[in-house]
Amino acid sequence: MRRVAVVRFPGSNCEQDVFHAVERAGADAFYVWHRDTTLGGADAVMLPGGFSYGDYLRAGAIARFSPVMTAVQAFAREGGPVLGICNGFQILCEAGLLPGALLRNAGLAFTSRPVRCRVEQTGTPFTSAYEPGAIVRMPVANGEGRYAADPATLDRLEAEGRVVLRYLDNPNGSVRDIAGIANEGGTVVGIMPHPDRADHSLLGAAEGAGFFTSLAAAPAGAR
Amino acid sequence: MTYRVHVRVIPRTGLLDPQGQAVEHALGALGFAGVREVRVGKAIELGVEAAGPAQAREAARAMCDRLLANPVTEDYEIEVEG
Amino acid sequence: MTYRVHVRVIPRTGLLDPQGQAVEHALGALGFAGVREVRVGKAIELGVEAAGPAQAREAARAMCDRLLANPVTEDYEIEVEG
Amino acid sequence: MTRTADLREAAVPFPGDPPVTPALVAEHNLNALEYERIEGMLGRTPTLAELGVFSALWSEHCSYKHSKPVLRTFPTTGPRVLQGPGENAGVLRLDAGWAVAFKIESHNHPSAVEPYQGAATGVGGILRDVFTMGARPVAVLNSLRFGPLDDARNRYLFAGVVKGVGDYGNCVGVPTLGGEVNFAPGYAGNPLVNAMAVGLLREEELMRAKAEGVGNVLLTVGARTGRDGIHGASFASEELSEGSEARRPQVQVGDPFTEKLLLEATLELIQSGLAVAIQDMGAAGLTSSSAEMAARGGVGVEIDTALVPTREPGMTPYEILLSESQERMLVVAEPGKVDAVRAACAKWELEATPIGQVTDDGMFRVRHGDLVVACIPGQRLVDDCPVYEPEAREAPEAAARRAARPAPAPVDLHAALERLLDWPDIASKRWVYEQYDSTVRAATVLGPGGDAGVFHVPGTSLGVAVTVDCNSRLVALDPYEGGKHVVAEAARNVACTGAEPLGVTDCLNFGNPEKPEVFFQFREACRGIAEACRAFGTPVTGGNVSLYNESPTGAVDPTPTVGMVGLLRRVEDRVPSHFRAAGDRIVVLGRTRGALGGSAYWVVLRDFTGGAPAPVDLEAEHRLQRLLVAGAEGGLLRSAHDCSEGGLAVAAAEAAIGGPYADAALGADLDLRGYAAGVPDEALLFGEDGARAVVSCRPGDLDALLELAREHGVPAHVAGAVAGPGGEFAIITDAGRHAWPAARLRELHDQGIPRRLRAPGE
């Protein structure tokens, strides 16, 4: 994948972090504005973390109506790789591109700390660089990070291997320790932890880089 | 005319509601006995321009389905004043 | 017996309500015309053990004053079912 | 003479405004002398709007009328100073064209009324001070003081303030890299909430809040103006009139989302050269921002309050001038660029509204439509507030407390260390900083939990260390030495990470300066701060004064909080506070004389707050700082942690039990025999002498480190080695060996605050 679109919503605040992580992984990143209606011929799309529209009402509830989301929907439908990190994950759920919802943390407080996660599915465009079962240490930083879905949906996610990332030390009461999931095609992925803040040694952990190198490694236009 | 509409958005029963539990616990600690099944959601008040109360309710329902409530996790109730 | 009590806690009028503003703006963008003065607060449902509806309301008022509402920034309304 | 003649006609009351009576003047906190000066300046009775303007700009907060002469004694210059006191924030040159803007500000009173919103808007205000300079905020810190946690009200204030600080900074996307929290009876009625922001900018993008260019346009940008935080007292005089109810002052509510938009829009305006000057509307809103910008530029301004977008109908010029609604900016732009400014703001969904222009007559003129409601000589409005040098006299009790000693009691070193680590002031603040995003921006190299936070300057090899410190107990017992201690501790914290201390911003929280004993504390603490800053070559680039922090129980403890920034030339050299690996050698740097005056040990173990703090040896402090920096640059230090509250034993124990996310506590073995001859064990372990640090190094680096210490003239005692995970923390003194399971100490330290919130009063 050569060209990666990083979507900026009003209130996004991790767009630069994701941008630089993509570039460090050897791909080209460029920004797409929430009012844009096309994705500039991107090979992949990233929805960064932050507080789009202040997270007012529900995290991601308002952002999902941004004009650019129509393009993201279409891109995803054609099997284009989309990664939502933190607020990006919340937006993907609100937009119905991923099942379930992210609710207020069980501890009722914003939670900012490193967590350890296990990579459960390496068959996605964002996790192919990892060994199955690899343990990755990354920060979480969110107030609404508790994944929830009805039992049927959960069973389906498990059965179809769509639980991509699982907490070893669940920080927020997410059901079945789920930290990240994928859509049916395995091309749209949402995760709560921040690989964009754990991709080089100065930051105390570098294992997060895999989410970006996986993508960079995939051949351009592969889809 | 403009109708005052009250929307209540409540976490679906069966779903864990940590905030409700916390409130229930805190009320107990404050000595309020016999309080149970506390659930905490959102109260949304709107002024809605409509031909009549029925139309105002209709509009509010549409708003809930589109935006105000999350169909996956929340239920809502609508009250129209006057 | 146990009464179902609905409490609405709403940011005091005059106080800025950024969340209400955001929702109003979003509803406008979604094409819902004529929506104004949107305010977003908390909806709290409780089961309250009381001798009668009046006592249930009294208890709820006490809970609002002590815990459920912030006296500096919020107003509340109480409804007792049945 | 002719001017006053014009002025007599120059302003008329706004219809419905009450007449200016002595009572009304008093309610605006203007004394007889000040009011005389106002009438003299105007040659007539001021209108209500003018009275409001004077009361705002001649308030302590804006005029510094009690503190100016003292603040002038601070060193404020140096080779790295690009901007000293007088602007929204101070600015220091780093390297490679980068500069750092930083400033601290208090939000004590609003937080006492409404902890969540008070703290949140405090963070919002200080962020604006930094980004109006053209700097992108990259770190925030907070310094908090509350009454003891066994009281429910204090727990409520503590929880509300922390949530407010977190929710605001988290949403804007600025990492919190440090702070401090203390609990003492002196803050029960009056919590302190100080917030510091740090921003990065390119030197050439430095922006100053200086209105220039006659004919240039003033625009308000951002949130609409409501009745938030208007000085309500002035309306008491019309209690009976209808509508006065609607006019009662209101709590300021923060909107971090709008702040984030304002941040991006402001930086765009500055980088694209569309703005001549920008200032946030903080305290006294439109009034102080416009008057101060005009005075700095030596020009006049004319504003039409009828053009200001309001949140509520029927706001009067008085209300619009004094509103403290948040997330608003005042922008000065050339007439030809106004449309471009509005377009840039619209991109960020913000309103930008022309409300006036820069004039050549030097007047601060306010009209509402064609009614001129205020007309004041601008420069004199800002400069002519009387300045007071109040009487200063130390309270006899204070001197007595300093001379006192605790009653003798049996010594239990074992229990002492455990109780100190569990004591809220010393215990881990994880419960607090885990509610703050500390990793957003992906540049956090050392987060909260150590001596100072460190962030990476993107695209360079540079790192910046930041800290905020104040031991108010020492200041209360000896303001002058205490003031030096505060700066010395901040500098030690910065130096422990390997960074060279560069400069200071300070937030002076004191009681009522008209009380001689309070002004004594203020003057002496500042004297100590100034002296220490001179000794370390760390100029004061700005700050804030918060006086009248009084509660029913009296003035707060004197709390001159110091924020400091330091520079790491190579960010990879940064040194963490905690031991890293078994076998590393532990070295105690500095001399211990065993000063227990004002120590945490006496407070916690003897229930005694008193004694004389150790006099500060500024030279020794400076030598230690230089050694720590040299050690880091030479790659000799594996960890460095300074000794402050709780002394040597607490510092060593904290280093041993590991950082907040260490997999396990490492033990350690310290042999202190022969280190401080003649010092009794309790003073050796828990005395709070300054100029000390506990460091560790690889065994192979020990000799080089000791040699470096000799060169820097810093005493170094090789105390022992780091033990493996699950080990013991042990200290050997002449009296024998004292040992604790490191894991237990870690648990006590980690749970000190949460357990008190779960089960109060235990």
Ligand SMILES: Nc1ncnc2c1ncn2[C@@H]1O[C@H](COP(=O)(O)OP(=O)(O)O)[C@@H](O)[C@H]1O
């Ligand atoms: N304690 C202090 N030490 C040094 N400078 C100070 C101090 N207090 C205020 N100043 C400076 O005086 C100016 C006005 O202060 P202040 O009113 O707090 O700024 P703001 O308008 O941003 O609140 C600022 O430049 C500030 O840095």
Ligand SMILES: [Mg+2]
């Ligand atoms: Mg300012």
